[in-house]
Amino acid sequence: MSARGRRRRASSDSNEIITLTDVCKAYSTGAPALKDVNLRINKGEFVFIVGDSGSGKSTLIKLLLRELTITSGYINVMGYDLTKIKHRKIPKFRRNIGIVFQDFRLLKDRNVYENVAFAQRIIQKSNKEIKKNVPSILAIVGLAGKYKAKPKQLSGGEQQRVALARALVNKPTVLLADEPTGNLDPKNSWEIMKLLEQINENGTTVLVVTHNREIVNAMQKRVITLKRGVIVSDEEKGGYIDED
Amino acid sequence: MRINTLFYTLRQGFRNIFRNKWFTLASIATISACLFLFGLFYAIVANFQNIVKNAEQGVSVSVFFDSGLEDSRIQEIGEMIARRTEVSNVHFVSADEAWESFKADYLGEYADGFTENPLADSANYQIYLNDVSMQSALVTYLESISGVRKVNRSEITATTLTGVNALVAYVSVGIIAILLAVSIFLISNTVMIGISVRKEEINIMKYIGATDFFVRSPFVIEGMLIGLIGAAIPLGIIYVLYNIVMEYILERFSMLSQLLSFLTVTEIFNVLIPVSLGIGVGIGFLGSITTVRKHLRV
Numbered sequence: 001m002s003a004r005g006r007r008r009r010a011s012s013d014s015n016e017i018i019t020l021t022d023v024c025k026a027y028s029t030g031a032p033a034l035k036d037v038n039l040r041i042n043k044g045e046f047v048f049i050v051g052d053s054g055s056g057k058s059t060l061i062k063l064l065l066r067e068l069t070i071t072s073g074y075i076n077v078m079g080y081d082l083t084k085i086k087h088r089k090i091p092k093f094r095r096n097i098g099i100v101f102q103d104f105r106l107l108k109d110r111n112v113y114e115n116v117a118f119a120q121r122i123i124q125k126s127n128k129e130i131k132k133n134v135p136s137i138l139a140i141v142g143l144a145g146k147y148k149a150k151p152k153q154l155s156g157g158e159q160q161r162v163a164l165a166r167a168l169v170n171k172p173t174v175l176l177a178d179e180p181t182g183n184l185d186p187k188n189s190w191e192i193m194k195l196l197e198q199i200n201e202n203g204t205t206v207l208v209v210t211h212n213r214e215i216v217n218a219m220q221k222r223v224i225t226l227k228r229g230v231i232v233s234d235e236e237k238g239g240y241i242d243e244d
Numbered sequence: 245m246r247i248n249t250l251f252y253t254l255r256q257g258f259r260n261i262f263r264n265k266w267f268t269l270a271s272i273a274t275i276s277a278c279l280f281l282f283g284l285f286y287a288i289v290a291n292f293q294n295i296v297k298n299a300e301q302g303v304s305v306s307v308f309f310d311s312g313l314e315d316s317r318i319q320e321i322g323e324m325i326a327r328r329t330e331v332s333n334v335h336f337v338s339a340d341e342a343w344e345s346f347k348a349d350y351l352g353e354y355a356d357g358f359t360e361n362p363l364a365d366s367a368n369y370q371i372y373l374n375d376v377s378m379q380s381a382l383v384t385y386l387e388s389i390s391g392v393r394k395v396n397r398s399e400i401t402a403t404t405l406t407g408v409n410a411l412v413a414y415v416s417v418g419i420i421a422i423l424l425a426v427s428i429f430l431i432s433n434t435v436m437i438g439i440s441v442r443k444e445e446i447n448i449m450k451y452i453g454a455t456d457f458f459v460r461s462p463f464v465i466e467g468m469l470i471g472l473i474g475a476a477i478p479l480g481i482i483y484v485l486y487n488i489v490m491e492y493i494l495e496r497f498s499m500l501s502q503l504l505s506f507l508t509v510t511e512i513f514n515v516l517i518p519v520s521l522g523i524g525v526g527i528g529f530l531g532s533i534t535t536v537r538k539h540l541r542v
Contacts, residue, residue: 065451067451087541088455088456091450091453091454091455091456091458092453093453094450094451094452094453095452095453097453099451099452105444105447105448105451106448107445107448109263118449118452119452119453121249121252122449122452122453122454122455122458123453124246124249126246126248127248166452170453
């Protein structure tokens with residue numbers, strides 16, 4: 001099928017939420033970070049993206065967020081053609097994506113409540129709505145009692161929950177989690193993964209980039225494995241594939 | 245923009261000032277230092293120019309007429325001179341006035357021996373100029389008028405004042421250039437610090453879906469406030485300093501104050517306040533816009 005044909009197919013399939021067709025991404029130096037990547041993710045899926053360092057996982061997340069642009073191919077996320085999207089439309093596009101990072105990326109000088117409320121302020125919610133939505137999402141992630149604490153007063157697991165609450169408060173269609181358990185101990189890692197699963201059960205499409213073999217193997221979700229910028233495996237109810 | 249978003253943006257702008265205390269202090273200190281130097285320099289140059297201008301206005305050219313020249317011709321000559329653009333004022337001194345003035349200045353009580361006016365032919369026009377550098381051109385013109393016997397002028401004064409004026413202009417341009425270069429260097433350094441402090445914060449905002457306007461507004465408000473404070477501090481210092489220095493000069497060097505005319509603090513601040521506040525707020529505005537813009541392409 002030609003690239004144009006695939007594009008038409010992607011836009012006509014209403015269930016498809018992420019479409020990558022023959023995507024290549026090359027940086028100015030070195031080998032391409034992603035090579036001929038073809039990927040389709042449907043609404044409501046839970047997908048692990050695994051691979052070793054330098055396999056292109058982070059590049060893939062950055063492309064999905066439109067932090068980077070592709071070198072060639074076609075990429076569509078939630079109906080937005082990211083090859084053509086205008087700079088001023090990017091904020092609106094990102095408001096439908098929740099993002100969680102390994103290093104949490106909280107605003108250090110603001111308390112838990114303000115960090116979560118910040119996401120609501122960006123989409124211009126009224127103070128009344130913010131006062132209703134923020135405590136309720138903090139209760140879901142188990143931090144209702146710590147809304148006044150500053151990030152540095154929280155443990156790693158708690159900080160990641162705040163980041164998760166911030167990502168979820170605007171009810172995103174897609175949640176991207178880039179190594180969400182990378183800085184957490186096993187207990188906290190499992191708790192975060194359970195929260196992600198719960199979020200997914202409520203209808204949000206969840207993409208988790210991870211190194212955590214144990215979690216991937218235990219959760220029995222779709223697993224996409226990247227190796228040197230190429231998808232080497234895409235399995236429903238898959239497991240972590242070793243490099244060698 | 246919703247009203248609570250507007251208030252939020254304003255509140256964040258004010259809060260940012262206290263959030264990064266060291267950055268705020270460094271920025272205010274930089275802008276204050278630059279504007280203090282600017283204000284000091286302006287006060288000195290403005291006074292200098294005022295002194296030179298007053299001295300220029302005191303320089304006159306005297307025109308004497310041929311013996312027995314008719315009054316109507318003298319008047320005609322006066323009108324011709326007054327029409328010249330470089331002339332600011334023409335004053336007619338009659339022979340009697342000239343004698344009275346001479347008596348008062350040099351003779352005092354010894355003048356009683358004179359029964360007739362020995363300066364009968366000394367009726368003249370005292371001509372004051374707008375621009376003292378035009379003096380020789382005016383003198384050439386005056387000498388060419390028929391009925392004019394003699395033109396008196398002080399060439400040394402005129403040349404000195406023209407020279408001083410040119411020197412002040414060159415020095416002003418030089419110092420302004422140095423001040424600008426120093427300001428740009430200091431401010432760009434401060435902005436660089438600002439970038440490293442804000443980089444992560446701006447990135448987070450952009451990832452969450454904040455528009456450029458939403459990200460930029462609190463920083464711009466913060467920048468303008470810093471500029472405003474950075475301008476107000478040196479204005480206050482210069483105000484106090486200027487009054488002290490003027491008082492000191494007038495007290496200790498009273499001779500000077502009779503010779504030289506200094507500007508009042510109000511005259512200086514009529515210009516300095518709007519210019520300093522404009523520069524301060526402008527620097528704050530441009531500094532914050534530049535700082536944030538580099539990180540908006542996320």
